[in-house]
Amino acid sequence: MAQRRITNPALFICDLQDKFRPAIHEFPKVISTxxxxxxxxxxxxxxxxxxxxNKTRLGETCPELGLDAADGVKTVIHADKTMFSMLTPEVRKALEKFDSKLSCVIVGIESHICVTQTTLDLLHEGHKVYILADGVSSCNKEEVPIALARLRHEGAVVTSSESFLYECMGDAGIEEFRQIARLVKETSSSTKDTLQTLCKI
Structure with missing residues (x-):
């Protein structure tokens, strides 16, 4: 029987808020991923x-992500914070509900601040961390490769959204393969555009 390659993934969405739109390099591409x-x-x-x-000052999560909307994505937790790492006491408490360490995949902003500190904390807690290079950015684009190089050195896996999804499945025989393959096909144009913009070597 086909089994998934990654059995305990979790998606971490870091600070994708309305007021960051004009400031973050290629923000729409991060939203798309x-x-x-x-x-x-x-x-x-x-x-x-x-x-x-600090949503009082910086606004709510971008509405097009549909987090916690009546017909949208339900989250384990959708917390506000002032510290830079996502691992607030509230988030740590939510993580305790899981029986095993997670394979955390991170998207969001800013690469060199909140994404970096979240990654370091998750690694310190014994979780595996995947950072999607086509799903993170900063105000200054030059910060991104520096942050990703550092986090790779610290033990995080820097990869792409498509690579992670196929690794997560691991086998075309799993029940959800056709749906994911369809999603990848439907988003192939925007994925290519995002990779060419955010992931220049």
Whole structure:
């Protein structure tokens, strides 16, 4: 019987808020990748953790992500914070409900601040961390490769959304394969555009 390659994935969405739109390099591309990952999370039943950074000042999570909307994606937790890492006491408490360490896949902003500190904390807690290079950015685009190089050195896996989804499945024989393959096909144009924009070597 076909089994998934990654059995305990979790999607972490870091601070994708309205007020960051004009400031973040290629923000719409980060949103596009996040939307794809959210659709995949529903197909593969991947739990979703999300945060906002000081939403009183910086606004709510972008509405097009549909987090916690009546017909949208339900999150394990959607917490506001002032610290930079997503691992607030509230999020840590939510993580305790899981029996084993998670394979955490991170999208969001900013690569060199909140994404970096979240990654370091998750690694310190013994979780595996995947950072999607086509799903993270910063105000200054030059910060991104520096952050990703550091986090790779710290033990995180830097990969792409499509690579992660296929690794997560691991086998074309799993029940959800056709739905994920359809999603990948439907988003292939935006994925290519995003990779060419955010992942220049």
């Amino acid at each position: 996040t939307q794809k990952m959210l659709k995949a999370s529903q197909i593969l039943n991947i739990p979703v953790f999300a945060t906002t950074q």
